[in-house]
Amino acid sequence: MKRKEGWLLLAVFETTELQVLLRDFYELTGIRTVVFDAWGEDILSYPQERPEFCRLIRSTPAGSEACRSCDRNACRMACRQMEAIVYPCHAGLIEVIAPIRAGGATVGYLLLSHIVQGADEEAEWEQVKKCCAPYGIPETLLHSAYTGLTRTPYRILQSAADLLMLAANAMYQARLARLAPDSIQARLSRFLEQHLHEDLSGERICREFGISRTSLYHLSKEMFGCGISDYISRLRIQTAASLLTSGSLTNAEICRRVGIRDYNYFFRLFRRQMGMTPREYRRKYASDARSLPGASDDSTAVEEMKSSHAPV
Known part of the structure:
Protein backbone atom coordinates (compact mmCIF):
# COMPACT_ATOMS: atom_id res chain seq x y z
CA MET A 1 0.00 0.00 0.00
CA ALA A 180 -10.30 15.58 1.81
CA PRO A 181 -12.46 17.88 -0.41
CA ASP A 182 -9.80 18.70 -3.00
CA SER A 183 -8.14 15.29 -3.13
CA ILE A 184 -8.19 13.35 -6.38
CA GLN A 185 -10.05 10.61 -4.51
CA ALA A 186 -12.89 12.96 -3.55
CA ARG A 187 -13.06 14.42 -7.05
CA LEU A 188 -13.14 10.95 -8.63
CA SER A 189 -15.88 9.80 -6.24
CA ARG A 190 -18.01 12.87 -7.04
CA PHE A 191 -17.42 12.51 -10.76
CA LEU A 192 -18.57 8.89 -10.83
CA GLU A 193 -21.71 9.63 -8.81
CA GLN A 194 -22.65 12.68 -10.90
CA HIS A 195 -22.07 10.98 -14.26
CA LEU A 196 -23.23 7.47 -13.41
CA HIS A 197 -25.96 7.60 -16.09
CA GLU A 198 -23.38 8.33 -18.79
CA ASP A 199 -20.65 6.35 -20.49
CA LEU A 200 -17.81 5.98 -17.98
CA SER A 201 -15.02 4.40 -19.94
CA GLY A 202 -11.51 4.29 -18.59
CA GLU A 203 -10.39 6.56 -21.43
CA ARG A 204 -12.92 9.24 -20.48
CA ILE A 205 -11.96 9.16 -16.80
CA CYS A 206 -8.24 9.37 -17.64
CA ARG A 207 -8.88 12.42 -19.84
CA GLU A 208 -11.01 14.06 -17.16
CA PHE A 209 -8.31 13.74 -14.49
CA GLY A 210 -5.22 13.91 -16.67
CA ILE A 211 -3.81 10.59 -15.51
CA SER A 212 -2.63 7.43 -17.24
CA ARG A 213 -4.54 4.15 -17.30
CA THR A 214 -1.92 2.67 -14.97
CA SER A 215 -2.38 5.52 -12.48
CA LEU A 216 -6.16 5.12 -12.68
CA TYR A 217 -5.84 1.41 -11.99
CA HIS A 218 -3.67 1.95 -8.91
CA LEU A 219 -5.92 4.77 -7.67
CA SER A 220 -9.01 2.59 -8.04
CA LYS A 221 -7.35 -0.35 -6.27
CA GLU A 222 -6.38 1.88 -3.35
CA MET A 223 -9.81 3.51 -3.10
CA PHE A 224 -12.20 0.68 -3.91
CA GLY A 225 -10.18 -2.52 -3.68
CA CYS A 226 -10.82 -3.36 -7.35
CA GLY A 227 -10.38 -2.03 -10.88
CA ILE A 228 -12.38 1.01 -11.99
CA SER A 229 -14.73 -0.96 -14.28
CA ASP A 230 -15.62 -3.38 -11.50
CA TYR A 231 -16.27 -0.50 -9.11
CA ILE A 232 -18.50 1.33 -11.59
CA SER A 233 -20.55 -1.85 -12.09
CA ARG A 234 -20.84 -2.24 -8.33
CA LEU A 235 -21.84 1.41 -7.87
CA ARG A 236 -24.48 1.13 -10.58
CA ILE A 237 -26.07 -1.91 -8.98
CA GLN A 238 -25.93 -0.36 -5.48
CA THR A 239 -27.62 2.76 -6.83
CA ALA A 240 -30.21 0.64 -8.64
CA ALA A 241 -30.94 -1.27 -5.43
CA SER A 242 -31.55 2.01 -3.61
CA LEU A 243 -33.89 3.24 -6.36
CA LEU A 244 -35.82 -0.04 -6.34
CA THR A 245 -36.83 0.45 -2.71
CA SER A 246 -37.31 4.21 -2.59
CA GLY A 247 -39.52 5.13 -5.52
CA SER A 248 -41.90 4.10 -8.25
CA LEU A 249 -39.56 3.92 -11.24
CA THR A 250 -39.89 0.77 -13.32
CA ASN A 251 -36.95 -1.58 -13.54
CA ALA A 252 -36.29 -0.48 -17.12
CA GLU A 253 -36.25 3.18 -16.06
CA ILE A 254 -33.85 2.41 -13.23
CA CYS A 255 -31.64 0.52 -15.66
CA ARG A 256 -31.31 3.65 -17.81
CA ARG A 257 -30.93 5.90 -14.76
CA VAL A 258 -27.78 4.05 -13.66
CA GLY A 259 -26.19 4.10 -17.11
CA ILE A 260 -26.90 0.57 -18.35
CA ARG A 261 -28.51 0.52 -21.79
CA ASP A 262 -29.19 -3.22 -22.09
CA TYR A 263 -31.86 -4.44 -19.66
CA ASN A 264 -30.87 -8.09 -20.08
CA TYR A 265 -27.34 -7.22 -19.03
CA PHE A 266 -28.65 -5.17 -16.09
CA PHE A 267 -30.83 -8.09 -15.01
CA ARG A 268 -27.93 -10.56 -15.09
CA LEU A 269 -25.52 -8.17 -13.35
CA PHE A 270 -28.04 -7.35 -10.61
CA ARG A 271 -28.82 -11.00 -9.96
CA ARG A 272 -25.12 -11.89 -9.85
CA GLN A 273 -24.23 -9.11 -7.39
CA MET A 274 -27.34 -9.11 -5.19
CA GLY A 275 -28.30 -12.79 -5.31
CA MET A 276 -31.83 -12.10 -6.54
CA THR A 277 -33.63 -10.40 -9.42
CA PRO A 278 -34.53 -6.68 -9.32
CA ARG A 279 -38.21 -7.53 -8.86
CA GLU A 280 -37.44 -9.93 -6.00
CA TYR A 281 -35.24 -7.30 -4.38
CA ARG A 282 -37.97 -4.65 -4.63
CA ARG A 283 -40.53 -6.96 -3.05
CA LYS A 284 -38.20 -8.02 -0.25
CA TYR A 285 -36.74 -4.68 0.78
CA ALA A 286 -39.25 -1.95 -0.13
CA SER A 287 -40.71 -0.40 3.03
CA ASP A 288 -44.20 -1.03 1.68
CA ALA A 289 -43.91 -3.13 -1.46
CA ARG A 290 -47.65 -3.19 -2.13
CA SER A 291 -47.84 0.61 -2.30
CA LEU A 292 -45.09 0.85 -4.91
CA PRO A 293 -46.62 1.14 -8.39
CA GLY A 294 -43.78 -0.85 -9.90
CA ALA A 295 -43.79 -3.62 -7.33
CA SER A 296 -46.46 -5.69 -9.04
CA ASP A 297 -46.25 -4.10 -12.45
CA ASP A 298 -47.05 -6.67 -15.12
CA SER A 299 -44.61 -5.13 -17.60
CA THR A 300 -41.82 -5.49 -15.02
CA ALA A 301 -42.71 -9.13 -14.55
CA VAL A 302 -42.64 -9.69 -18.31
CA GLU A 303 -39.24 -7.96 -18.51
CA GLU A 304 -37.83 -10.30 -15.88
CA MET A 305 -39.40 -13.40 -17.39
CA LYS A 306 -37.66 -12.59 -20.65
CA SER A 307 -34.37 -11.73 -18.96
CA SER A 308 -34.37 -14.83 -16.79
CA HIS A 309 -33.94 -16.91 -19.94
CA ALA A 310 -30.93 -14.94 -21.08
CA PRO A 311 -27.58 -16.66 -20.46
CA VAL A 312 -25.68 -15.43 -17.40
Missing part, protein backbone atom coordinates in the same frame (compact mmCIF):
# COMPACT_ATOMS: atom_id res chain seq x y z
CA LYS A 2 2.64 2.45 -1.11
CA ARG A 3 1.73 6.13 -1.09
CA LYS A 4 1.50 7.67 -4.54
CA GLU A 5 3.15 11.07 -5.04
CA GLY A 6 0.48 13.79 -5.12
CA TRP A 7 -2.16 11.55 -3.55
CA LEU A 8 -1.05 11.93 0.08
CA LEU A 9 -4.04 13.80 1.49
CA LEU A 10 -6.85 11.28 1.15
CA ALA A 11 -8.98 11.70 4.26
CA VAL A 12 -9.64 14.00 7.18
CA PHE A 13 -10.13 12.34 10.59
CA GLU A 14 -11.72 14.05 13.59
CA THR A 15 -9.17 12.73 16.07
CA THR A 16 -10.73 14.17 19.25
CA GLU A 17 -14.08 12.48 18.65
CA LEU A 18 -12.37 9.34 17.39
CA GLN A 19 -10.34 9.09 20.58
CA VAL A 20 -13.60 9.00 22.55
CA LEU A 21 -14.91 6.22 20.29
CA LEU A 22 -11.75 4.16 20.75
CA ARG A 23 -11.81 4.64 24.50
CA ASP A 24 -15.45 3.54 24.69
CA PHE A 25 -14.69 0.49 22.57
CA TYR A 26 -11.86 -0.45 24.89
CA GLU A 27 -14.01 0.01 27.99
CA LEU A 28 -16.66 -2.30 26.51
CA THR A 29 -14.39 -5.03 25.16
CA GLY A 30 -11.01 -4.68 26.89
CA ILE A 31 -9.41 -4.87 23.43
CA ARG A 32 -6.91 -2.30 22.15
CA THR A 33 -8.38 -0.47 19.15
CA VAL A 34 -6.36 1.21 16.40
CA VAL A 35 -7.15 3.53 13.48
CA PHE A 36 -5.07 3.10 10.32
CA ASP A 37 -5.02 5.52 7.42
CA ALA A 38 -5.61 4.32 3.86
CA TRP A 39 -1.99 3.16 3.56
CA GLY A 40 -2.02 1.05 6.71
CA GLU A 41 -0.18 3.53 8.94
CA ASP A 42 -1.18 3.68 12.62
CA ILE A 43 -2.57 7.20 13.27
CA LEU A 44 -4.57 6.74 16.49
CA SER A 45 -5.02 4.08 19.16
CA TYR A 46 -6.42 3.42 22.62
CA PRO A 47 -4.65 2.62 24.84
CA GLN A 48 -1.82 4.46 23.11
CA GLU A 49 0.90 2.17 24.44
CA ARG A 50 1.21 -1.25 22.85
CA PRO A 51 1.11 -4.26 25.20
CA GLU A 52 4.40 -5.75 26.36
CA PHE A 53 4.01 -8.72 24.00
CA CYS A 54 3.78 -6.48 20.95
CA ARG A 55 6.68 -4.30 22.09
CA LEU A 56 8.79 -7.41 22.55
CA ILE A 57 8.06 -8.65 19.01
CA ARG A 58 8.73 -5.23 17.51
CA SER A 59 12.03 -4.94 19.37
CA THR A 60 13.53 -7.33 16.79
CA PRO A 61 14.07 -6.15 13.19
CA ALA A 62 12.40 -9.26 11.74
CA GLY A 63 9.44 -9.00 14.11
CA SER A 64 8.96 -5.29 13.44
CA GLU A 65 8.94 -5.82 9.67
CA ALA A 66 6.56 -8.78 10.04
CA CYS A 67 4.15 -6.58 12.04
CA ARG A 68 4.13 -3.89 9.35
CA SER A 69 3.68 -6.44 6.58
CA CYS A 70 0.87 -8.15 8.48
CA ASP A 71 -0.95 -4.82 8.95
CA ARG A 72 -0.62 -3.90 5.28
CA ASN A 73 -1.90 -7.29 4.13
CA ALA A 74 -4.87 -7.07 6.49
CA CYS A 75 -5.74 -3.62 5.12
CA ARG A 76 -5.64 -4.91 1.55
CA MET A 77 -7.89 -7.82 2.46
CA ALA A 78 -10.44 -5.61 4.24
CA CYS A 79 -10.45 -3.12 1.36
CA ARG A 80 -11.06 -5.92 -1.13
CA GLN A 81 -13.81 -7.67 0.85
CA MET A 82 -15.41 -4.51 2.31
CA GLU A 83 -16.33 -6.15 5.59
CA ALA A 84 -14.93 -6.94 9.02
CA ILE A 85 -12.38 -9.75 8.88
CA VAL A 86 -11.11 -11.92 11.73
CA TYR A 87 -7.62 -13.23 10.99
CA PRO A 88 -4.49 -14.62 12.71
CA CYS A 89 -1.56 -12.23 12.89
CA HIS A 90 2.00 -13.30 12.13
CA ALA A 91 2.74 -13.77 15.86
CA GLY A 92 -0.14 -16.21 16.40
CA LEU A 93 -2.62 -13.77 17.96
CA ILE A 94 -6.06 -12.88 16.59
CA GLU A 95 -7.01 -9.51 15.13
CA VAL A 96 -10.13 -7.98 13.58
CA ILE A 97 -10.07 -5.28 10.91
CA ALA A 98 -12.88 -3.31 9.24
CA PRO A 99 -12.67 -0.77 6.40
CA ILE A 100 -13.66 2.86 6.99
CA ARG A 101 -15.40 4.09 3.85
CA ALA A 102 -16.27 7.61 2.72
CA GLY A 103 -17.72 8.61 -0.62
CA GLY A 104 -17.38 5.06 -1.90
CA ALA A 105 -13.65 4.95 -1.10
CA THR A 106 -11.77 3.14 1.64
CA VAL A 107 -10.09 5.94 3.61
CA GLY A 108 -8.84 3.98 6.60
CA TYR A 109 -9.34 0.98 8.87
CA LEU A 110 -10.42 0.13 12.41
CA LEU A 111 -8.42 -2.65 14.05
CA LEU A 112 -8.93 -4.75 17.18
CA SER A 113 -5.48 -6.01 18.08
CA HIS A 114 -3.55 -8.52 20.21
CA ILE A 115 -6.45 -10.88 20.96
CA VAL A 116 -6.07 -14.21 22.77
CA GLN A 117 -9.18 -16.38 23.13
CA GLY A 118 -7.91 -18.56 25.97
CA ALA A 119 -10.18 -21.46 25.02
CA ASP A 120 -7.23 -23.87 24.91
CA GLU A 121 -4.31 -22.19 26.64
CA GLU A 122 -1.75 -24.88 25.91
CA ALA A 123 -2.54 -25.19 22.19
CA GLU A 124 -2.73 -21.42 21.71
CA TRP A 125 0.60 -20.88 23.47
CA GLU A 126 2.26 -23.56 21.35
CA GLN A 127 1.01 -21.81 18.21
CA VAL A 128 2.34 -18.45 19.40
CA LYS A 129 5.69 -19.99 20.32
CA LYS A 130 5.96 -21.58 16.86
CA CYS A 131 5.05 -18.35 15.05
CA CYS A 132 7.53 -16.27 17.08
CA ALA A 133 10.44 -18.72 16.89
CA PRO A 134 12.14 -16.86 13.97
CA TYR A 135 12.50 -13.71 16.09
CA GLY A 136 14.90 -15.29 18.59
CA ILE A 137 13.13 -14.01 21.70
CA PRO A 138 13.89 -15.99 24.90
CA GLU A 139 10.93 -18.24 25.67
CA THR A 140 10.65 -17.08 29.29
CA LEU A 141 10.32 -13.43 28.22
CA LEU A 142 7.86 -14.30 25.45
CA HIS A 143 5.69 -16.42 27.76
CA SER A 144 5.64 -13.76 30.46
CA ALA A 145 4.47 -11.13 27.97
CA TYR A 146 1.95 -13.54 26.44
CA THR A 147 0.32 -14.36 29.78
CA GLY A 148 -0.18 -10.63 30.35
CA LEU A 149 -2.53 -10.34 27.36
CA THR A 150 -6.28 -10.10 28.05
CA ARG A 151 -8.31 -13.22 27.24
CA THR A 152 -11.31 -12.62 24.97
CA PRO A 153 -13.82 -15.50 24.64
CA TYR A 154 -15.12 -16.29 21.16
CA ARG A 155 -18.63 -14.94 21.80
CA ILE A 156 -17.20 -11.57 22.85
CA LEU A 157 -14.84 -11.58 19.88
CA GLN A 158 -17.75 -12.10 17.46
CA SER A 159 -19.79 -9.33 19.09
CA ALA A 160 -16.78 -7.01 19.02
CA ALA A 161 -16.29 -7.73 15.30
CA ASP A 162 -19.94 -6.84 14.60
CA LEU A 163 -19.65 -3.63 16.62
CA LEU A 164 -16.40 -2.75 14.86
CA MET A 165 -18.07 -2.92 11.44
CA LEU A 166 -21.01 -0.83 12.66
CA ALA A 167 -18.60 1.75 14.09
CA ALA A 168 -16.59 1.87 10.85
CA ASN A 169 -19.77 2.45 8.83
CA ALA A 170 -21.06 5.09 11.26
CA MET A 171 -17.84 7.10 11.12
CA TYR A 172 -18.69 8.48 7.67
CA GLN A 173 -22.26 9.38 8.66
CA ALA A 174 -20.99 11.15 11.78
CA ARG A 175 -18.26 12.86 9.71
CA LEU A 176 -15.53 11.42 11.90
CA ALA A 177 -13.81 10.41 8.65
CA ARG A 178 -14.30 12.04 5.27
CA LEU A 179 -12.48 12.49 2.00
Whole structure:
Protein backbone atom coordinates (compact mmCIF):
# COMPACT_ATOMS: atom_id res chain seq x y z
CA MET A 1 0.00 0.00 0.00
CA LYS A 2 2.64 2.45 -1.11
CA ARG A 3 1.73 6.13 -1.09
CA LYS A 4 1.50 7.67 -4.54
CA GLU A 5 3.15 11.07 -5.04
CA GLY A 6 0.48 13.79 -5.12
CA TRP A 7 -2.16 11.55 -3.55
CA LEU A 8 -1.05 11.93 0.08
CA LEU A 9 -4.04 13.80 1.49
CA LEU A 10 -6.85 11.28 1.15
CA ALA A 11 -8.98 11.70 4.26
CA VAL A 12 -9.64 14.00 7.18
CA PHE A 13 -10.13 12.34 10.59
CA GLU A 14 -11.72 14.05 13.59
CA THR A 15 -9.17 12.73 16.07
CA THR A 16 -10.73 14.17 19.25
CA GLU A 17 -14.08 12.48 18.65
CA LEU A 18 -12.37 9.34 17.39
CA GLN A 19 -10.34 9.09 20.58
CA VAL A 20 -13.60 9.00 22.55
CA LEU A 21 -14.91 6.22 20.29
CA LEU A 22 -11.75 4.16 20.75
CA ARG A 23 -11.81 4.64 24.50
CA ASP A 24 -15.45 3.54 24.69
CA PHE A 25 -14.69 0.49 22.57
CA TYR A 26 -11.86 -0.45 24.89
CA GLU A 27 -14.01 0.01 27.99
CA LEU A 28 -16.66 -2.30 26.51
CA THR A 29 -14.39 -5.03 25.16
CA GLY A 30 -11.01 -4.68 26.89
CA ILE A 31 -9.41 -4.87 23.43
CA ARG A 32 -6.91 -2.30 22.15
CA THR A 33 -8.38 -0.47 19.15
CA VAL A 34 -6.36 1.21 16.40
CA VAL A 35 -7.15 3.53 13.48
CA PHE A 36 -5.07 3.10 10.32
CA ASP A 37 -5.02 5.52 7.42
CA ALA A 38 -5.61 4.32 3.86
CA TRP A 39 -1.99 3.16 3.56
CA GLY A 40 -2.02 1.05 6.71
CA GLU A 41 -0.18 3.53 8.94
CA ASP A 42 -1.18 3.68 12.62
CA ILE A 43 -2.57 7.20 13.27
CA LEU A 44 -4.57 6.74 16.49
CA SER A 45 -5.02 4.08 19.16
CA TYR A 46 -6.42 3.42 22.62
CA PRO A 47 -4.65 2.62 24.84
CA GLN A 48 -1.82 4.46 23.11
CA GLU A 49 0.90 2.17 24.44
CA ARG A 50 1.21 -1.25 22.85
CA PRO A 51 1.11 -4.26 25.20
CA GLU A 52 4.40 -5.75 26.36
CA PHE A 53 4.01 -8.72 24.00
CA CYS A 54 3.78 -6.48 20.95
CA ARG A 55 6.68 -4.30 22.09
CA LEU A 56 8.79 -7.41 22.55
CA ILE A 57 8.06 -8.65 19.01
CA ARG A 58 8.73 -5.23 17.51
CA SER A 59 12.03 -4.94 19.37
CA THR A 60 13.53 -7.33 16.79
CA PRO A 61 14.07 -6.15 13.19
CA ALA A 62 12.40 -9.26 11.74
CA GLY A 63 9.44 -9.00 14.11
CA SER A 64 8.96 -5.29 13.44
CA GLU A 65 8.94 -5.82 9.67
CA ALA A 66 6.56 -8.78 10.04
CA CYS A 67 4.15 -6.58 12.04
CA ARG A 68 4.13 -3.89 9.35
CA SER A 69 3.68 -6.44 6.58
CA CYS A 70 0.87 -8.15 8.48
CA ASP A 71 -0.95 -4.82 8.95
CA ARG A 72 -0.62 -3.90 5.28
CA ASN A 73 -1.90 -7.29 4.13
CA ALA A 74 -4.87 -7.07 6.49
CA CYS A 75 -5.74 -3.62 5.12
CA ARG A 76 -5.64 -4.91 1.55
CA MET A 77 -7.89 -7.82 2.46
CA ALA A 78 -10.44 -5.61 4.24
CA CYS A 79 -10.45 -3.12 1.36
CA ARG A 80 -11.06 -5.92 -1.13
CA GLN A 81 -13.81 -7.67 0.85
CA MET A 82 -15.41 -4.51 2.31
CA GLU A 83 -16.33 -6.15 5.59
CA ALA A 84 -14.93 -6.94 9.02
CA ILE A 85 -12.38 -9.75 8.88
CA VAL A 86 -11.11 -11.92 11.73
CA TYR A 87 -7.62 -13.23 10.99
CA PRO A 88 -4.49 -14.62 12.71
CA CYS A 89 -1.56 -12.23 12.89
CA HIS A 90 2.00 -13.30 12.13
CA ALA A 91 2.74 -13.77 15.86
CA GLY A 92 -0.14 -16.21 16.40
CA LEU A 93 -2.62 -13.77 17.96
CA ILE A 94 -6.06 -12.88 16.59
CA GLU A 95 -7.01 -9.51 15.13
CA VAL A 96 -10.13 -7.98 13.58
CA ILE A 97 -10.07 -5.28 10.91
CA ALA A 98 -12.88 -3.31 9.24
CA PRO A 99 -12.67 -0.77 6.40
CA ILE A 100 -13.66 2.86 6.99
CA ARG A 101 -15.40 4.09 3.85
CA ALA A 102 -16.27 7.61 2.72
CA GLY A 103 -17.72 8.61 -0.62
CA GLY A 104 -17.38 5.06 -1.90
CA ALA A 105 -13.65 4.95 -1.10
CA THR A 106 -11.77 3.14 1.64
CA VAL A 107 -10.09 5.94 3.61
CA GLY A 108 -8.84 3.98 6.60
CA TYR A 109 -9.34 0.98 8.87
CA LEU A 110 -10.42 0.13 12.41
CA LEU A 111 -8.42 -2.65 14.05
CA LEU A 112 -8.93 -4.75 17.18
CA SER A 113 -5.48 -6.01 18.08
CA HIS A 114 -3.55 -8.52 20.21
CA ILE A 115 -6.45 -10.88 20.96
CA VAL A 116 -6.07 -14.21 22.77
CA GLN A 117 -9.18 -16.38 23.13
CA GLY A 118 -7.91 -18.56 25.97
CA ALA A 119 -10.18 -21.46 25.02
CA ASP A 120 -7.23 -23.87 24.91
CA GLU A 121 -4.31 -22.19 26.64
CA GLU A 122 -1.75 -24.88 25.91
CA ALA A 123 -2.54 -25.19 22.19
CA GLU A 124 -2.73 -21.42 21.71
CA TRP A 125 0.60 -20.88 23.47
CA GLU A 126 2.26 -23.56 21.35
CA GLN A 127 1.01 -21.81 18.21
CA VAL A 128 2.34 -18.45 19.40
CA LYS A 129 5.69 -19.99 20.32
CA LYS A 130 5.96 -21.58 16.86
CA CYS A 131 5.05 -18.35 15.05
CA CYS A 132 7.53 -16.27 17.08
CA ALA A 133 10.44 -18.72 16.89
CA PRO A 134 12.14 -16.86 13.97
CA TYR A 135 12.50 -13.71 16.09
CA GLY A 136 14.90 -15.29 18.59
CA ILE A 137 13.13 -14.01 21.70
CA PRO A 138 13.89 -15.99 24.90
CA GLU A 139 10.93 -18.24 25.67
CA THR A 140 10.65 -17.08 29.29
CA LEU A 141 10.32 -13.43 28.22
CA LEU A 142 7.86 -14.30 25.45
CA HIS A 143 5.69 -16.42 27.76
CA SER A 144 5.64 -13.76 30.46
CA ALA A 145 4.47 -11.13 27.97
CA TYR A 146 1.95 -13.54 26.44
CA THR A 147 0.32 -14.36 29.78
CA GLY A 148 -0.18 -10.63 30.35
CA LEU A 149 -2.53 -10.34 27.36
CA THR A 150 -6.28 -10.10 28.05
CA ARG A 151 -8.31 -13.22 27.24
CA THR A 152 -11.31 -12.62 24.97
CA PRO A 153 -13.82 -15.50 24.64
CA TYR A 154 -15.12 -16.29 21.16
CA ARG A 155 -18.63 -14.94 21.80
CA ILE A 156 -17.20 -11.57 22.85
CA LEU A 157 -14.84 -11.58 19.88
CA GLN A 158 -17.75 -12.10 17.46
CA SER A 159 -19.79 -9.33 19.09
CA ALA A 160 -16.78 -7.01 19.02
CA ALA A 161 -16.29 -7.73 15.30
CA ASP A 162 -19.94 -6.84 14.60
CA LEU A 163 -19.65 -3.63 16.62
CA LEU A 164 -16.40 -2.75 14.86
CA MET A 165 -18.07 -2.92 11.44
CA LEU A 166 -21.01 -0.83 12.66
CA ALA A 167 -18.60 1.75 14.09
CA ALA A 168 -16.59 1.87 10.85
CA ASN A 169 -19.77 2.45 8.83
CA ALA A 170 -21.06 5.09 11.26
CA MET A 171 -17.84 7.10 11.12
CA TYR A 172 -18.69 8.48 7.67
CA GLN A 173 -22.26 9.38 8.66
CA ALA A 174 -20.99 11.15 11.78
CA ARG A 175 -18.26 12.86 9.71
CA LEU A 176 -15.53 11.42 11.90
CA ALA A 177 -13.81 10.41 8.65
CA ARG A 178 -14.30 12.04 5.27
CA LEU A 179 -12.48 12.49 2.00
CA ALA A 180 -10.30 15.58 1.81
CA PRO A 181 -12.46 17.88 -0.41
CA ASP A 182 -9.80 18.70 -3.00
CA SER A 183 -8.14 15.29 -3.13
CA ILE A 184 -8.19 13.35 -6.38
CA GLN A 185 -10.05 10.61 -4.51
CA ALA A 186 -12.89 12.96 -3.55
CA ARG A 187 -13.06 14.42 -7.05
CA LEU A 188 -13.14 10.95 -8.63
CA SER A 189 -15.88 9.80 -6.24
CA ARG A 190 -18.01 12.87 -7.04
CA PHE A 191 -17.42 12.51 -10.76
CA LEU A 192 -18.57 8.89 -10.83
CA GLU A 193 -21.71 9.63 -8.81
CA GLN A 194 -22.65 12.68 -10.90
CA HIS A 195 -22.07 10.98 -14.26
CA LEU A 196 -23.23 7.47 -13.41
CA HIS A 197 -25.96 7.60 -16.09
CA GLU A 198 -23.38 8.33 -18.79
CA ASP A 199 -20.65 6.35 -20.49
CA LEU A 200 -17.81 5.98 -17.98
CA SER A 201 -15.02 4.40 -19.94
CA GLY A 202 -11.51 4.29 -18.59
CA GLU A 203 -10.39 6.56 -21.43
CA ARG A 204 -12.92 9.24 -20.48
CA ILE A 205 -11.96 9.16 -16.80
CA CYS A 206 -8.24 9.37 -17.64
CA ARG A 207 -8.88 12.42 -19.84
CA GLU A 208 -11.01 14.06 -17.16
CA PHE A 209 -8.31 13.74 -14.49
CA GLY A 210 -5.22 13.91 -16.67
CA ILE A 211 -3.81 10.59 -15.51
CA SER A 212 -2.63 7.43 -17.24
CA ARG A 213 -4.54 4.15 -17.30
CA THR A 214 -1.92 2.67 -14.97
CA SER A 215 -2.38 5.52 -12.48
CA LEU A 216 -6.16 5.12 -12.68
CA TYR A 217 -5.84 1.41 -11.99
CA HIS A 218 -3.67 1.95 -8.91
CA LEU A 219 -5.92 4.77 -7.67
CA SER A 220 -9.01 2.59 -8.04
CA LYS A 221 -7.35 -0.35 -6.27
CA GLU A 222 -6.38 1.88 -3.35
CA MET A 223 -9.81 3.51 -3.10
CA PHE A 224 -12.20 0.68 -3.91
CA GLY A 225 -10.18 -2.52 -3.68
CA CYS A 226 -10.82 -3.36 -7.35
CA GLY A 227 -10.38 -2.03 -10.88
CA ILE A 228 -12.38 1.01 -11.99
CA SER A 229 -14.73 -0.96 -14.28
CA ASP A 230 -15.62 -3.38 -11.50
CA TYR A 231 -16.27 -0.50 -9.11
CA ILE A 232 -18.50 1.33 -11.59
CA SER A 233 -20.55 -1.85 -12.09
CA ARG A 234 -20.84 -2.24 -8.33
CA LEU A 235 -21.84 1.41 -7.87
CA ARG A 236 -24.48 1.13 -10.58
CA ILE A 237 -26.07 -1.91 -8.98
CA GLN A 238 -25.93 -0.36 -5.48
CA THR A 239 -27.62 2.76 -6.83
CA ALA A 240 -30.21 0.64 -8.64
CA ALA A 241 -30.94 -1.27 -5.43
CA SER A 242 -31.55 2.01 -3.61
CA LEU A 243 -33.89 3.24 -6.36
CA LEU A 244 -35.82 -0.04 -6.34
CA THR A 245 -36.83 0.45 -2.71
CA SER A 246 -37.31 4.21 -2.59
CA GLY A 247 -39.52 5.13 -5.52
CA SER A 248 -41.90 4.10 -8.25
CA LEU A 249 -39.56 3.92 -11.24
CA THR A 250 -39.89 0.77 -13.32
CA ASN A 251 -36.95 -1.58 -13.54
CA ALA A 252 -36.29 -0.48 -17.12
CA GLU A 253 -36.25 3.18 -16.06
CA ILE A 254 -33.85 2.41 -13.23
CA CYS A 255 -31.64 0.52 -15.66
CA ARG A 256 -31.31 3.65 -17.81
CA ARG A 257 -30.93 5.90 -14.76
CA VAL A 258 -27.78 4.05 -13.66
CA GLY A 259 -26.19 4.10 -17.11
CA ILE A 260 -26.90 0.57 -18.35
CA ARG A 261 -28.51 0.52 -21.79
CA ASP A 262 -29.19 -3.22 -22.09
CA TYR A 263 -31.86 -4.44 -19.66
CA ASN A 264 -30.87 -8.09 -20.08
CA TYR A 265 -27.34 -7.22 -19.03
CA PHE A 266 -28.65 -5.17 -16.09
CA PHE A 267 -30.83 -8.09 -15.01
CA ARG A 268 -27.93 -10.56 -15.09
CA LEU A 269 -25.52 -8.17 -13.35
CA PHE A 270 -28.04 -7.35 -10.61
CA ARG A 271 -28.82 -11.00 -9.96
CA ARG A 272 -25.12 -11.89 -9.85
CA GLN A 273 -24.23 -9.11 -7.39
CA MET A 274 -27.34 -9.11 -5.19
CA GLY A 275 -28.30 -12.79 -5.31
CA MET A 276 -31.83 -12.10 -6.54
CA THR A 277 -33.63 -10.40 -9.42
CA PRO A 278 -34.53 -6.68 -9.32
CA ARG A 279 -38.21 -7.53 -8.86
CA GLU A 280 -37.44 -9.93 -6.00
CA TYR A 281 -35.24 -7.30 -4.38
CA ARG A 282 -37.97 -4.65 -4.63
CA ARG A 283 -40.53 -6.96 -3.05
CA LYS A 284 -38.20 -8.02 -0.25
CA TYR A 285 -36.74 -4.68 0.78
CA ALA A 286 -39.25 -1.95 -0.13
CA SER A 287 -40.71 -0.40 3.03
CA ASP A 288 -44.20 -1.03 1.68
CA ALA A 289 -43.91 -3.13 -1.46
CA ARG A 290 -47.65 -3.19 -2.13
CA SER A 291 -47.84 0.61 -2.30
CA LEU A 292 -45.09 0.85 -4.91
CA PRO A 293 -46.62 1.14 -8.39
CA GLY A 294 -43.78 -0.85 -9.90
CA ALA A 295 -43.79 -3.62 -7.33
CA SER A 296 -46.46 -5.69 -9.04
CA ASP A 297 -46.25 -4.10 -12.45
CA ASP A 298 -47.05 -6.67 -15.12
CA SER A 299 -44.61 -5.13 -17.60
CA THR A 300 -41.82 -5.49 -15.02
CA ALA A 301 -42.71 -9.13 -14.55
CA VAL A 302 -42.64 -9.69 -18.31
CA GLU A 303 -39.24 -7.96 -18.51
CA GLU A 304 -37.83 -10.30 -15.88
CA MET A 305 -39.40 -13.40 -17.39
CA LYS A 306 -37.66 -12.59 -20.65
CA SER A 307 -34.37 -11.73 -18.96
CA SER A 308 -34.37 -14.83 -16.79
CA HIS A 309 -33.94 -16.91 -19.94
CA ALA A 310 -30.93 -14.94 -21.08
CA PRO A 311 -27.58 -16.66 -20.46
CA VAL A 312 -25.68 -15.43 -17.40
